[in-house]
Amino acid sequence: MYRIDFNDFFTSAFSVDCILFGYSEGEIKALLIKRAMQPFENLWAIPGDLIYPDEDLEQAAERVLFELTGLNNIAMHQSQTFGKPNRHPQGRVITISYFALLRIEDFEVKASSWAGDVQWVSLKNMPDLAFDHNHILSSTYEMLKLKLQNEPICFDLLPERFTLNEFQQLYEFTFDQAFDKANFRKKIKNIPLIAHDEKQQNVKHRPAKLFSFDKLSYAEGLEQNRYTFKM
Amino acid sequence: MYRIDFNDFFTSAFSVDCILFGYSEGEIKALLIKRAMQPFENLWAIPGDLIYPDEDLEQAAERVLFELTGLNNIAMHQSQTFGKPNRHPQGRVITISYFALLRIEDFEVKASSWAGDVQWVSLKNMPDLAFDHNHILSSTYEMLKLKLQNEPICFDLLPERFTLNEFQQLYEFTFDQAFDKANFRKKIKNIPLIAHDEKQQNVKHRPAKLFSFDKLSYAEGLEQNRYTFKM
DNA sequence: TCTAATTATTGTAATTTGGACAATAATTTA
DNA sequence: TAAATTATTGTCCAAATTACAATAATTAGA
Incomplete structure (x- = not known):
């Protein structure tokens, strides 16, 4: 088993991806953004951001939610972590997915600095997303359904x-x-x-x-x- | 909102922590190691290791399991991810916890390079562990119990x-x-x-x-x- | 105003499941 | 061979589930 230098491990980044679920017209929908920057510019994606070096995971998730919706005090649920070595073209980035449940009619979405457009998209009707976001979205949706069956969310x-x-x-x-x-x-x-x-x-x-x-x-x-x- | 340089994000590391659950004498037990290196040298801990830059998460978890038990082909279940900014004294390290279910009598534990001693410890009787490992262990145990109730594991x-x-x-x-x-x-x-x-x-x-x-x-x-x- | 249409709400009877507990079966030990 | 011990199966009653029927409250239109 080879060993690399200890410092060589500290060359990675992590991000949160926040899946915001809403319910309208009898369907569950997710809030997606159209990416305004490289990579995957102009593709639809789950809103997310890199985590600051001194930031807690949940805090980062709440920050992303706030930038997009102006909402505070919404419970964030940790879902799963995704880390295939090549999932991000610009380096090793592991992403932790969180989800929150929102009442669509309770707020107005604001496109943020990193989002050109924002839209509620039905899960039955999902386009190809940036990164591995189709995978992240579908496994987070499974977790949502599991939680819906066991907690009054x-x-x-x-x-x-x-x-x-x-x-x-x-x-x-x-x-x-x-x-x-x-x-x-x-x-x-x-x-x-x-x-x-x-x-x-x-x-x-x-x-x-x-x-x-x-x-x-x-x-x-x-x-x-x-x-x-x-x- | 301040922005730091993109490269400043790539200064973190991640690890896996592998909780190996076994069952004997009517109790569920976890396999713990006595750390043979700093930090927390000589404290009991969940076996884990830093993830190599080109390594998949699950692959890393399987590697830790193999080094300790010689076992392959055991299903690893991802549990949760823990990332408080100061959880690791030597830098920002986010850890992803996995667990596996083992038949205690089916193999012999080998102390590995990073473990001075190895032991099955009943969950009812847990000492103070290194890092935030008590927290990781107890929330992973909750997830185990949830899965035991919903899957034939x-x-x-x-x-x-x-x-x-x-x-x-x-x-x-x-x-x-x-x-x-x-x-x-x-x-x-x-x-x-x-x-x-x-x-x-x-x-x-x-x-x-x-x-x-x-x-x-x-x-x-x-x-x-x-x-x-x-x- | 009256009636049909539509959906909300409540009720009932039959079936299935779940819990308490008793009865019987197969071993070992003395 | 009998006592002790645990495994396995059966039975009865209460509780939950299911299918389906009956009644209530409202709107729309004649």
């Missing part, structure tokens, strides 16, 4: 107040299977929801009641082991 | 032929709860096991039948969507 994708049907549709999309309406409502009866008096607006039929997720009650329940979130 | 920890009781005990340990024997057997009836004629040896009571996991049938079943592994 679906509410980060839904509007603050949602109908039970919207909730159900998101789960049907996630599991790629249809549920019976009546049975879905029984299935979720142990998830603490707040029922509001407010109703759905502008629909051509009986409007549905609006609900919101009761975070506080859920946190309490977790502590007392009253439930774990399992769909 | 428990069989990598059990002997090739096992009794249903051994299988049950591993699950009781994982879930930290006891199951009724009869009911456990119903619960697992959709997991394809091969029943052998062979029986348990050298026990002071009725010997139990030995089973092994039917990988082929499981893979087939997965393809046809006949089952997903959920405990």
Whole structure:
């Protein structure tokens, strides 16, 4: 086994790639940027940036999110790390992928210094992306689906107040299977929801009641082991 | 937002940390090394090494595993990446943790060049480790438990032929709860096991039948969507 | 205003699963 | 051969799941 000089190891860089997932029109979408610089200029890509030498990973991920959306205080979930030796044409760059769940309608996207254009793209309809970003995106999407099934993060994708049907549709999309309406409502009866008096607006039929997720009650329940979130 | 020179980013290193989990005496254990070099010389640590500039992440993880155990062809699972700016006293080193499941009795551990001593240590009984290794170990253990509940990897920890009781005990340990024997057997009836004629040896009571996991049938079943592994 | 259309919401009965516990079987030891 | 010990199977009841039916609330149009 050969040994290289210790300092020769310190010739690499790392980056974060932040996959921002949103949900609209019954589909999960990712926010992509059109790269404004080399390499892969003009190709669509996952927003990301090199990590500063004194910066924490999560901090870097939050920085990228903020530059693009102006949003703070959004939970970032670490997904996986990708590091094939030749994945970046300009040197050895290992990238750590993070994802966050956003409400598309809650903010306006700002194209940043390194992005010429920004767009929500449905996962069913993904073009060829820069670097190994198609691979990163699809494996991060798998991780999202796993987490959606085990943690109550679906509410980060839904509007603050949602109908039970919207909730159900998101789960049907996630599991790629249809549920019976009546049975879905029984299935979720142990998830603490707040029922509001407010109703759905502008629909051509009986409007549905609006609900919101009761975070506080859920946190309490977790502590007392009253439930774990399992769909 | 300040910008540093592009080349200043290429001053970091990355490492893999390989957590080797084994199962014996009703407990899950990790293989730790006593560090033979600075920093943290003589402290117990997770085996790991810097990644060579032209080396793939998984390849590096397999190299560490091989140096320590002589084992090849063991599935490595990527866990999480840790990168607090000051986690390594000699520079910026981000580490990617991998884990593998081993049958303790199937090989002999060899202390390697960078390890003075090697030992299986129960997770219930963990000393202070080098670097942020206590943190890495405990969060990787959480990921192991999650995967044990969703993928049939428990069989990598059990002997090739096992009794249903051994299988049950591993699950009781994982879930930290006891199951009724009869009911456990119903619960697992959709997991394809091969029943052998062979029986348990050298026990002071009725010997139990030995089973092994039917990988082929499981893979087939997965393809046809006949089952997903959920405990 | 009344009726059809549409979707929301609740209920019911049958089936399946899960948990508690009892009964029987196969060994070893003395 | 009997006692001890653990393996394995069976049974009953409660709980969860499923399929499907019934009722409620709203809009649109006659």
